Amino acid sequence: MPSCVLAYSGGLDTSVILGWLQDEGYDVHAVYVDLGQPCEDRQAILQKAKDCGAVSARIVDGREEMCRDFAFPVLQWQAKYESIYLLGTSIARPLISKLCLQVAKEVGADAYAHGATGKGNDQCRFQLAAEALDPTVKVIAPWRIEKFRKAFPGRTELIAYCNEKNIPVKASTAKPYSSDENCLHISYEAGELEDLTVNGVELVDFGMTVSPQQAPDKPETVTIKVEKGVPTHVNGEKCTALEVVTKLNEIGGRNGVGRIDMVENRFVGMKSRGVYEAPGMTILYDALLNVEQLTLDRDLIHLRDQLKPIVAEDVYNGFWYNAKMDALLAFIANAMQKCTGEVTLQLYKGNIIVASRSSEFSLYDEGIATMEGGGSYNQDDAEGFLRIQGLPSRVQGRVTPRAY
Known part of the structure; x- marks a missing residue:
């Protein structure tokens, strides 16, 4: 029998897909990629996959x-898709594909299957990553197969199939929205959120953050240390990358930090509405930005800022494993060599306020910047500087006079 690896979440869609792939003649190896999804019994998910007929089932910690x-x-790129979205789901998908392909290679599977629909961005991220890593891979996306869609036109049919096959799922035909979560963020979309007149922040039962209105009435202070553009310490304690994110999720979450509601442009061409919460990453974007302001040269920052929308778009669309991204990641790693320092932030009811920042590589010179008398900046130098800068304008003004 042919075999495949299935990116398995244990939810309704992938549970049905596991059974359907077996009906289609595949041996299925279920892979649950642990990305910090909260409130899930991972061992129960593995057991469920085995009970549903998976040849093997495993957890891979990513x-x-x-x-x-x-x-x-x-x-480090300060990359936000369309200036808002911190890319929490987008970042996860190429890693899921990588880890699933590693398992496929180990077990000798012929194909890689996932549960993303033909309307969304995740199908792009899964497939583009998989094909870049293994150009010969066969990707099975059941929602893009007409036979599957005819069998399961809606949630009612999915749930009926699970009941028929004795597949336990916690799902109902009435659900106000769907969610996807990892340790970076939680996203909410679909269902009632497709109605733009619905207040998404009031509809969603947020899992990582309290509302700013319910946050404490007193600001909370947090200090973050950055070394070469990498957050390394929280409140003086050295942490791994995961520990940094986890600690800041807790701190930011209880202070109502990191909620957004946006209408975005999907890679497939449609506009969609998403509600997101990312407390830890929101704090980190602010913290790193403040260290960058001290330590990075003006022209370097401006070049980075010109390129960061390209990075955000490629991450969003799923182009993580390609030559352009390799070059961009090498560039930002080099650019961050002097980006070391410490910043203290105050968190208050969803707001982030800078309390202090410092760096041994700071390019800020108070003697030059001071508005008081004296200092080391000679204002006479500005006369010649501006005469040279203004030369093209003066020449153009003589040739083409402007009305004023």
Whole structure:
């Protein structure tokens, strides 16, 4: 029999897909990639996969790798898709594909299957990553197969199939929205959130953050140390990448930090509405930005800022494993060599306020910047500087006079 590896979550869709793949003649190896999904009994999920007929089922822990090798380089770019979204789901998908392909190679599987639909971005991220890592891989996306869609046109049919096959699922035909979660964030979409007149922040039962209104009435202070662009300490305690994110999720979450509601442009062309919460990463973006402001040269920062929308778009669309991204990641790693320092932030009801920042590599010179008398900046130098800068404008003004 042919065999495949299935990126298995234990939810309704992948549980049905596991059974359907067996009906189609595949031996199925279920792989649950642990990315910090909260409130899930992982051993129960494995047992469920085995009870449903999986030839093998395993957990692969990708939490540290995702934070260290995927999220933190994106953080160094200050990359946000369409200036808002911190890419928490987008970052995870190439890693899931990588880890599933590693298992496929180990067990000798012929194909890689996932539960992403033909309408969303995740199908792009899963497949583009898989094909880049293994150009010969066969990707099975049941939601893009007409036979599967005819069998399961809606949630009612999915649930009926599970009942028929005695597959236990916690699902109902009425659900106000769907969610996807990992240690970086939780995303919420679909269902009632497709109605743009619905207040998403009021509808969603957030899992990582309290509302700013319910946050404490007193600011909480947090100090973050960065070394070469990598967050390494929280409140004086040295941490792994995962520990940094986890600690800041707790601190930011209880202070209502990191909620957004946006309408975004999907790679497949449609607009969609998403509600997100990412307390830890939101704090890290602010913290690193403040260290960068001290330590990075003006022209370097401006070049980075010109390129960061390209990075955000490629991560969002799923182009993680390609030559352009390799070059961009090498660039930002080099750019961050002097980005070392410490920043103290105050968190208050969803807001992040800078209390202090410092760095041994700071390019800020108070003697030059001071507005008081004296200092080491000679204002007479500005006369010649501006005459040279203004030369093209003066020439153009003589040739083409402007009305004023």
